[in-house]
Amino acid sequence: MCGIAGLALKPGAHVGIDTLRMLDKALAHRGPDGSGMYVNERVAFVHRRLAVVDVATGDQPLYGASSTLIANGEIYNNPELRKSLSHANFSTLSDCEPPLFLNREGTDIVLKLRGMFAIALDDSERGVVFLFRDPFGIKPLYVGHSASGLAFASEPQALIAAKLSPATVDPQRLVELLHLQFCTGTTTVFPTISRLPPGSTVRLRDGVVESSTIHDPIELGDSPGNEEAALQRLDAVLAESVELHQRSDVPFGMFLSGGIDSATILAVMARINEQKVQAFTAGFDHPSVADEREAAENCARAVGARHERVEVNERMVWRYLPAIVSAMDDPVADPAIIPTWFLAKLARSSVKVVLSGEGGDELFAGYGRYRGAARPWPFVRPMRKNSPFASLGVLRNENDQWRTGIDRIRSRVSGTKLTRAQREDIAEWLPNDLLLKLDRCLMTHGVEGRTPFLDREVGRFAFSLPDRLRARRGVGKYLLRRWLERHMPAARPFAPKQGFDVPIGAWIEARSAKLGDLVARAPIVEQLAKPGTVRELFSHAGEKSAGVACWRLLFLAVWHGRYALGRPADGDVFDFLAEQRR
Numbered sequence: 001m002c003g004i005a006g007l008a009l010k011p012g013a014h015v016g017i018d019t020l021r022m023l024d025k026a027l028a029h030r031g032p033d034g035s036g037m038y039v040n041e042r043v044a045f046v047h048r049r050l051a052v053v054d055v056a057t058g059d060q061p062l063y064g065a066s067s068t069l070i071a072n073g074e075i076y077n078n079p080e081l082r083k084s085l086s087h088a089n090f091s092t093l094s095d096c097e098p099p100l101f102l103n104r105e106g107t108d109i110v111l112k113l114r115g116m117f118a119i120a121l122d123d124s125e126r127g128v129v130f131l132f133r134d135p136f137g138i139k140p141l142y143v144g145h146s147a148s149g150l151a152f153a154s155e156p157q158a159l160i161a162a163k164l165s166p167a168t169v170d171p172q173r174l175v176e177l178l179h180l181q182f183c184t185g186t187t188t189v190f191p192t193i194s195r196l197p198p199g200s201t202v203r204l205r206d207g208v209v210e211s212s213t214i215h216d217p218i219e220l221g222d223s224p225g226n227e228e229a230a231l232q233r234l235d236a237v238l239a240e241s242v243e244l245h246q247r248s249d250v251p252f253g254m255f256l257s258g259g260i261d262s263a264t265i266l267a268v269m270a271r272i273n274e275q276k277v278q279a280f281t282a283g284f285d286h287p288s289v290a291d292e293r294e295a296a297e298n299c300a301r302a303v304g305a306r307h308e309r310v311e312v313n314e315r316m317v318w319r320y321l322p323a324i325v326s327a328m329d330d331p332v333a334d335p336a337i338i339p340t341w342f343l344a345k346l347a348r349s350s351v352k353v354v355l356s357g358e359g360g361d362e363l364f365a366g367y368g369r370y371r372g373a374a375r376p377w378p379f380v381r382p383m384r385k386n387s388p389f390a391s392l393g394v395l396r397n398e399n400d401q402w403r404t405g406i407d408r409i410r411s412r413v414s415g416t417k418l419t420r421a422q423r424e425d426i427a428e429w430l431p432n433d434l435l436l437k438l439d440r441c442l443m444t445h446g447v448e449g450r451t452p453f454l455d456r457e458v459g460r461f462a463f464s465l466p467d468r469l470r471a472r473r474g475v476g477k478y479l480l481r482r483w484l485e486r487h488m489p490a491a492r493p494f495a496p497k498q499g500f501d502v503p504i505g506a507w508i509e510a511r512s513a514k515l516g517d518l519v520a521r522a523p524i525v526e527q528l529a530k531p532g533t534v535r536e537l538f539s540h541a542g543e544k545s546a547g548v549a550c551w552r553l554l555f556l557a558v559w560h561g562r563y564a565l566g567r568p569a570d571g572d573v574f575d576f577l578a579e580q581r582r
Contacts, residue, residue: 002060002072003030003048003443004120004141005153007164008129010207013148015044019162024048026158030072030443036060038068043122043129045070052353052448053078054093055249062092064100066125071096072154073117073139074450076244081112095247103130110135110201110215114244114456118196120152129204135217136359136454137198137431140330140439144193149207155440156193157329157563165192169564174331175395175528176402178552179387181333182433184405188330195330198431217426221460227482230469233461234483241455242268245355252353252450253278255343256307258295260366260477261357263491264484265452269355270303271487277305280347280354282339285313286503295491302490310346312339314507322569322576325558327444332437333555335502340441348445358434359453362425363462365418365470366477373421374471383421388548394533418467430454505547508554512538515554518577522557524564529553 005023007015023046024035031048038045038061047060047070062069075081078095081102082088088101096119102109103121109132116138121130131152133141143152144165151164159165173189186194196202199215224230242265246252254269256262256279269277279300283293293309300307317338324341347354361367372381384406389395406428413423435451442449452458462470465479472478481493508515516538520531534553540546554573561567561580569576 002050002070003027003154003158004046004070004072004118005151005158005162006043006045006070006120007146007149007151008043008204008207009041009149013207015039015148019164020044020046022162023153023158026161027154029446030154032446034059036070038070038122040122040124042124042127043068043120045120045122050352050446050448052248052250053095057092058094058096060094060096062094062097062100064104065089066123067100067103068122068124069096069100069119071099071117071119072141073115073119073134074247074448075099075113075115075117076247077114078247099132108201108213108215110199116450116454118154127205128210131196131200131202131204133196133198133200135199135215135456136426136435136451136459138435138439138451138454140436141196142188142193142330143196150204150209152196155329156188156190159193160190160563165190167564167566168192169560171524171528172401174524174556174560175397176405177331177333178395178528178556179389179402180384180406181552182429182436183331184409184428184432195432217456217459218423218463219456219460221464223464223466224461227469227479230465230479231483231486234479235487237455237458237461238264238268238452238483239272241452241458242355243272244455245450245452246273248353250352251278251350252355253280253347253351254355255279255347255357256281256296256300256305257357258290258292258299259357260480260484260491260493261360261453262296263299263488263493264360264480265355265357266299266303266305267484267488267491268452270305277303278351279305279307280343281307281309282343283309283311284339284503285311286506288506289501289503298490299488302488308346308350310342312342314510316342317504317507318511318573321573322558322562322571324441325555326562326569327440328437328559329440329563330436331555331559331563332433333552334433334437335504335551337437337441338502338504340437341444344442344445344447348447351447353448353450354442355450355452356438357453358438358451359430360477360480362422362430363453363459364477364480365422365467366480367425368476370418370421371471371474371476374417374467380417383424388545388552392533392537392546392549394529394537394549394553396528396530416467418471419463504551505541505544508538508547508550509542512541512550514574515550515577518574519550519553519557522561522577522580524560525553525557528556
């Protein structure tokens with residue numbers, strides 16, 4: 001796991017060393033273990049390293065006979081690829097070295113690699129530059145056009161810091177953020193910076209795109225037949241994926257909630273490891289939400305895992321919220337960024353890699369919204385039909401343009417109603433909210449996050465299942481629950497579960513008068529909302545819908561202050577917001 005940046009240069013273009021140093025500095029948190037640069041007439045590469053595999057000799061860039069590579073990610077099938085490339089003269093043990101040789105064979109490496117990755121590769125023999133991104137979009141990659149050519153980086157803030165892209169923001173994209181809590185599609189809130197789509201292979205010549213291909217993350221496999229056969233096959237694919245995701249030369253652990261997905265990861269890790277699993281759990285000090293620490297402790301105790309817990313309270317949130325929001329340069333107003341940030345801070349003291357349960361709901365149909373979308377007409381409930389701002393009268397513009405991105409992807413997915421709902425989330429919600437959140441919150445602390453559910457073979461198996469093994473009798477993740485019932489009954493997989501909620505509305509309510517006034521006076525909130533209604537809204541922050549809306553306005557005010565106005569993330573949230581008016 002690392003940070004990468006650079007430019008694919010136009011003929012005759014040059015890039016100054018100061019620009020490369022600014023890229024390096026902006027991505028230093030992603031790679032505290034080292035840095036490297038490479039420049040020729042076609043490219044300028046910058047790499048920041050978080051050393052996880054081949055700690056001694058895996059520094060990047062990596063060099064082949066006719067190509068040079070920088071990568072952010074992990075290639076889990078590295079040993080298998082090395083065996084298949086018997087002719088290759090490897091010079092390191094790095095998991096990112098095989099792509100150098102796969103590219104020489106003319107292979108689209110996205111189809112060959114099993115892992116998470118964003119890769120830039122200079123092919124001197126063909127005179128082209130390639131950019132690759134993994135099919136689920138686990139690892140980020142952003143591009144922007146500059147006078148010198150096509151610039152790219154693991155985070156948009158690096159392109160802005162190096163003055164390769166302006167910090168101008170699109171207010172309409174921020175409106176979409178308020179309604180959805182994330183932004184859809186490839187264009188970011190910065191109009192000149194785009195996300196490279198998940199599964200991309202982009203070929204660049206002379207600093208411009210020559211061709212591009214996008215690979216679907218889901219490959220359909222053969223149906224496993226009956227339920228028992230499906231359970232046996234599920235056991236095999238989970239064990240294989242978790243084993244691959246544990247390949248590391250540094251200590252690793254896992255994030256454990258009280259839910260199905262992380263309990264599944266824990267059960268497999270405990271079975272295949274001789275040493276005790278290191279687990280980390282976050283809980284809250286407020287009675288308005290379910291505290292998952294006890295359920296997580298029961299699971300940890302059942303397998304003898306070492307279990308560390310952190311309690312997130314109101315004081316911690318207000319103290320660190322500017323820093324937490326600063327991690328989300330591509331903004332995601334998901335309140336789960338709060339516990340994720342604190343968990344990463346805790347984990348960094350003892351491990352460098354954590355496994356996490358992201359993707360379990362999307363692959364195995366866990367969300368209730370999927371079952372609502374799969375209902376027969378007229379009982380069907382379309383996903384994301386409503387916004388927390390509906391009927392509040394808070395925003396200046398109350399039209400439905402914020403739905404454009406979701407409607408666009410909805411028109412492209414296919415399959416049964418259940419499958420279409422899942423694919424919609426895999427295309428948008430997963431890469432542009434959940435995985436983006438995981439990447440930024442962990443990398444700001446120099447921790448690598450791995451997601452065993454988001455594996456090619458797990459995905460192929462999950463989408464080979466008939467609907468009845470994904471959702472049955474009002475219960476999502478049916479087959480996963482059956483597997484867990486057999487392998488970790490302590491998780492109580494069929495017991496009623498409450499969602500992982502953050503008591504942000506209750507915390508805001510306790511400071512509503514002060515926060516309401518500060519948020520209402522924030523420049524971006526004044527531009528998009530009616531200040532009087534914002535203050536009134538904050539007085540009702542304890543109500544569920546109002547609390548969600550208050551949180552998103554608060555997030556927006558802090559994010560805009562940090563990235564559009566350039567305020568440093570110093571002090572607590574009250575000082576940070578007050579500083580915007582001075």
